[in-house]
Amino acid sequence: MLNFLQSKFALSEKGARNLCKGSLYSALVNLSMMLPAGLFILLLAELMPPLTGLYAPAPQPVTYALLTAVTFLVLYLCHFLQYSSVFLATYEESAARRIALAEKLRQLPLSFFGQRDLADLTNTLMGDCTTLEHAFSHAMPQLLGAILSTLLITAGLLYADWRLGLAVVWVIPAALLLIVGSKYIQNKAELAHYQAKRICADGIQECLETIQDIKACSMKERYLADLDRKLDTAEQAQIRSELITGTLVTSAQAVLRLGLASVVLVGGALLTAGKTDLLTYLIFLIAASRLYDPLSGTLANIAEIFMVEIPLKRMQAMKAQPVQSGEKQCTLPGCDIAFTRVAFSYHTGEPVLKDVSFVARQGEVTALIGPSGGGKSTAAKLAARFWDATAGKITLGGRDITTIDPETLLQNYAIVFQDVVLFNDTVLENIRLGRMSATDEEVKAAARLAMCDEFTARLPRGYHTVIGENGSLLSGGERQRVAIARAILKNAPVILLDEATASLDVENETKIQAALTELIKDKTVLVIAHRLRTVANADKIVVLADGYVAQQGKPDELLQQAGLYRHMVELQQQSLDWTL
Numbered sequence: 001m002l003n004f005l006q007s008k009f010a011l012s013e014k015g016a017r018n019l020c021k022g023s024l025y026s027a028l029v030n031l032s033m034m035l036p037a038g039l040f041i042l043l044l045a046e047l048m049p050p051l052t053g054l055y056a057p058a059p060q061p062v063t064y065a066l067l068t069a070v071t072f073l074v075l076y077l078c079h080f081l082q083y084s085s086v087f088l089a090t091y092e093e094s095a096a097r098r099i100a101l102a103e104k105l106r107q108l109p110l111s112f113f114g115q116r117d118l119a120d121l122t123n124t125l126m127g128d129c130t131t132l133e134h135a136f137s138h139a140m141p142q143l144l145g146a147i148l149s150t151l152l153i154t155a156g157l158l159y160a161d162w163r164l165g166l167a168v169v170w171v172i173p174a175a176l177l178l179i180v181g182s183k184y185i186q187n188k189a190e191l192a193h194y195q196a197k198r199i200c201a202d203g204i205q206e207c208l209e210t211i212q213d214i215k216a217c218s219m220k221e222r223y224l225a226d227l228d229r230k231l232d233t234a235e236q237a238q239i240r241s242e243l244i245t246g247t248l249v250t251s252a253q254a255v256l257r258l259g260l261a262s263v264v265l266v267g268g269a270l271l272t273a274g275k276t277d278l279l280t281y282l283i284f285l286i287a288a289s290r291l292y293d294p295l296s297g298t299l300a301n302i303a304e305i306f307m308v309e310i311p312l313k314r315m316q317a318m319k320a321q322p323v324q325s326g327e328k329q330c331t332l333p334g335c336d337i338a339f340t341r342v343a344f345s346y347h348t349g350e351p352v353l354k355d356v357s358f359v360a361r362q363g364e365v366t367a368l369i370g371p372s373g374g375g376k377s378t379a380a381k382l383a384a385r386f387w388d389a390t391a392g393k394i395t396l397g398g399r400d401i402t403t404i405d406p407e408t409l410l411q412n413y414a415i416v417f418q419d420v421v422l423f424n425d426t427v428l429e430n431i432r433l434g435r436m437s438a439t440d441e442e443v444k445a446a447a448r449l450a451m452c453d454e455f456t457a458r459l460p461r462g463y464h465t466v467i468g469e470n471g472s473l474l475s476g477g478e479r480q481r482v483a484i485a486r487a488i489l490k491n492a493p494v495i496l497l498d499e500a501t502a503s504l505d506v507e508n509e510t511k512i513q514a515a516l517t518e519l520i521k522d523k524t525v526l527v528i529a530h531r532l533r534t535v536a537n538a539d540k541i542v543v544l545a546d547g548y549v550a551q552q553g554k555p556d557e558l559l560q561q562a563g564l565y566r567h568m569v570e571l572q573q574q575s576l577d578w579t580l
């Protein structure tokens with residue numbers, strides 16, 4: 001049973017146990033809600049003989065006061081137990097679910113993120129978890145509890161009088177049949193609503209991310225009209241879904257209420273025929289008026305229960321995603337990076353690298369150059385195992401990188417990418433990310449080498465200035481210098497520089513090049529640069545074009561050959577003479 005609940009609802013073992021416990025306590029609450037009715041029946045039984053002209057002692061007010069107090073106590077206790085077992089346990093489970101998902105996201109390769117949009121992932125992490133949290137705190141245990149308590153009370157009623165019992169209970173399967181039978185229609189409408197909501201969230205996120213470009217291209221009106229249309233679709237889908245569910249649930253609740261009418265009719269007929277007595281008739285009438293309440297209440301949440309399938313499936317799909325594995329402890333004899341017949345395609349299926357072989361040696365600077373879109377950045381990312389190659393092999397120090405745990409592998413890399421990512425924190429803390437154990441002095445020394453001193457002096461609080469979301473208070477060149485300082489601080493044996501100095505002016509680039517020369521001694525350095533001047537002193541040039549290595553060798557040797565490298569150098573020299 002526990003295993004079934006765990007796999008069906010993606011619960012932890014504790015969560016499944018708490019769901020069982022919560023359902024039992026919910027059933028107990030429903031049964032305890034019958035106590036006031038029971039007390040009333042007891043009073044009725046004592047009052048009945050005098051009402052029918054027979055002698056009986058008068059009911060004792062003290063006894064009833066005591067029984068009422070006990071009833072209140074039992075009701076309070078049952079509700080307290082249900083609250084702590086259902087709500088508190090669900091919130092704990094929900095927190096554990098969110099942490100487990102976040103941990104899974106941390107382990108997933110970048111290829112996974114390339115196929116999913118961020119709004120969708122945020123929705124799974126936040127929205128889906130909230131949906132499940134609400135369903136498992138407000139609907140699921142209550143439904144299971146209502147089914148359990150209804151079964152118990154039904155058994156008691158049938159045992160007491162099967163004819164009146166049947167008159168009370170026939171409506172329950174009828175109502176459930178109506179709801180379960182229409183599950184497909186409800187799910188379809190809710191799924192359409194869910195997707196419309198997701199498209200809407202995507203649209204809003206895209207709009208916020210691209211607001212600058214939207215304004216620059218004077219696309220504001222068109223974009224907002226598109227967003228309005230998405231919001232309208234989501235609204236209509238919500239109305240439609242609520243209308244369908246509301247109609248079906250209200251119909252099922254009305255069917256349940258028919259039970260009371262059938263008890264009146266059957267009971268009346270039995271009473272007239274002398275086949276039952278007045279007290280039994282009244283007991284069944286009272287029981288019928290109370291029995292349907294828990295079920296009727298949970299039917300209102302039935303759509304929510306049906307809908308848990310969608311977030312559950314999305315979560316299970318995410319959990320089933322293969323993670324990149326590998327050895328966590330590994331000492332490498334060296335740090336040469338070797339590509340052997342490497343091929344790779346993104347999820348689009350279009351091959352980006354077709355057959356790439358080269359070696360970037362330790363203690364040397366290897367420059368990847370070539371036409372735009374030739375796969376240079378892709379090759380650098382494969383070297384750091386952000387993706388795994390589709391074919392061929394990449395080794396670091398002779399060891400196949402697919403056998404090394406990605407986090408362990410990355411401890412050997414300092415990376416500066418074209419798109420610098422900075423956090424909404426101080427300059428100092430943004431640099432310290434390179435090595436969290438570094439002292440302030442070490443961080444500042446790295447910052448000085450990366451020429452950060454010059455612009456931090458102008459900031460209101462120097463190194464302690466908070467630089468805004470993704471470093472919005474800094475210029476492109478300043479952001480790049482922070483990223484370079486981070487790499488200098490990390491001082492890892494492999495350095496990947498992808499257009500690391502592209503946003504810098506010539507003066508700063510020259511100074512940073514000097515600092516980098518210090519940094520890269522004895523290290524394996526893989527540099528990508530469009531400005532060939534930047535890589536003119538590299539030990540080796542690898543020209544990537546159309547997914548293949550078009551040329552490789554020392555810069556001087558390649559200049560002697562009539563190939564792509566010489567062509568590119570000539571083109572760049574011509575461009576220096578251009579004027580506007």
Ligand SMILES: Nc1ncnc2c1ncn2[C@@H]1O[C@H](COP(=O)(O)OP(=O)(O)OP(=O)(O)O)[C@@H](O)[C@H]1O
Binds near residue numbers: 374377378
């Ligand atoms: N995450 C991705 N998903 C799908 N395709 C991608 C992704 N990143 C890059 N590509 C595609 O892969 C090809 C190679 O891109 P890559 O960035 O490696 O080229 P590059 O040589 O570094 O280009 P550039 O010099 O312009 O930076 C391009 O056609 C690009 O559209």
